[in-house]
Amino acid sequence: GWWLSGLAMRPIYQSYQWQQQFTANAAHELRSPLASLLATVEAMLRLPPGSQPEVSSMLHSVERQARRLSQLVADLLLLTRLEQESAAGPLRPCCLNDLIADLTEEFLELAYASGVHLESRLPDAEIHVPGQESQLYRLFSNLLANAMQYTPAGGAVLVTLEGRDRGAMVAVRDTGIGIPPAEHERIFQRFYRVDGDRSRRTGGTGLGLAIVRAIVQRHRGQLSLDSDSGKGSVFTVSLPCTQR
Ligand code: ADP
Secondary structure, three states: HHHHHHOOOOOOOHHHHHHHHHHHHHHHHHHHHHHHHHHHHHHHHOOOOOOOOHHHHHHHHHHHHHHHHHHHHHHHHHHHHOOOOEEEEEEOOEEEEHHHHOOOOOHHHHHHOOOOOOEEEEOOOOOEEEOOOHHHHHHHHHHHHHHHOOOOOOOOOEEEEEEEEEEEEEEEEOOOOOOOHOOOHHHHOOOOOOHHHHHOOOEEEOOOHHHHHHHHHHOOOEEEEEEEEOOOOOEEEEOOOOOO
């Protein structure tokens, strides 16, 4: 009896531990932007009257920090919603050709500014998958944003869409810094970054790929990664054309 109840309790205990770890990470991630926000406000309150130029530059910094916090909270809420299957909205046919064409266009300016060549290759025939458009948009936008983020000037990012037997395959390929195989599992965990400081400086929340994974799961798709340090990365998403 003891042994059996121990066995039954194990997943509950594991999920409890996981929950605790997650709460600790979330609190840590929220604490540093909040601390710097408070420090800026306190410094502003100590300024002598008539320090208009300082006030306006400090207000910009407050705005930046508040936006980052608000993005972090929005991402956490989205992840929580994605995990509550019952709360998920209905899936409707989405045209991946349009979605990827729009997204690529949206990133062109950033690509131009950062000196990265961005290109998409789409088939002539339209490919539709059942999904929630805003979520699919977010999924590929996160992958594309990372590809741009981790590819230095002079590199290239290529997005391809192909029809498969019973689904669609989208690959986001970059010639950037790459990810060592030992990190392939961990980068999908919430808040995990390969090189904590470097990635934090680039402004990411460390939730991007956790959201990608949750959206792929919600659409009954598959996600794979082919990458190594210095060799660029390929994130491939396969989505079924019909929901099983
Ligand atoms: P972040 O907000 O830090 O980008 P993500 O969850 O999107 O968080 O990614 C987790 C980590 O995986 C990143 O911090 C980065 O180290 C690594 N990573 C993700 N995409 C790429 C890529 N295309 N090339 C190299 N490293 C990447």
